[in-house]
Amino acid sequence: MKLSRSFYQQSTLDVARQLLGKYLIRKHPDGTTVGKIVETEAYVGPEDKACHASRGRTARTEIMFGPSGHAYVYLVYGFHHMLNIVTEAVDFPAAVLIRAVEPVQGIELMRTRRKTEQRHNLASGPGKLCHAFAIDRALNGDDVCGGTLYLEDRGEAASKVVTTPRIGVDYAGPWKLKPWRFLIKDNEFVSKP
DNA sequence: CAAGAGATCATCT
């Protein structure tokens, strides 16, 4: 069952937690890739110094101020794309970063793109995930309630969930301490334990 | 195995 827009309108922390155990589906001319989400992070509102939108409303962050259920994709460090899903109401900037998935379908395609044999290394990190799923800035602003990139509930409850501070946001002062990273306990496909 | 450096560019000052 495809997740509808109302799912993404909930509070960002709820969305981030509930996304664990859901499936990410990416349709592409080369084939379809599917992965189970095992790790997410929440970026919430104009106050959150780790959230790009805390710098104000700009051309780049505009998408986060828009309606929920859209993809926010951007490039970091000149190499890696990050995939976020916009949440909450219009004019409130918030999003959930998808940090890692467990490869389920289209694994050969992911191997070709990633040039690695190891299944646990195909999508265990935000940059790797985007590479394996062929996600780049062309998808920025795409509606994830559409048919190319979307999420599904396949009836699995994310059992044991663990929270930790977010990764790579040391510059965010007190905000870096917020336990807004969510991951499935003991899952071998997360980016780091 | 842990730690460190380098890669490379869109975006904002």
Next chain:
DNA sequence: GATGATCTCTTGA
């Protein structure tokens, strides 16, 4: 002109 919501490879024990 500085700086990342990262990854991979190299180094040294």
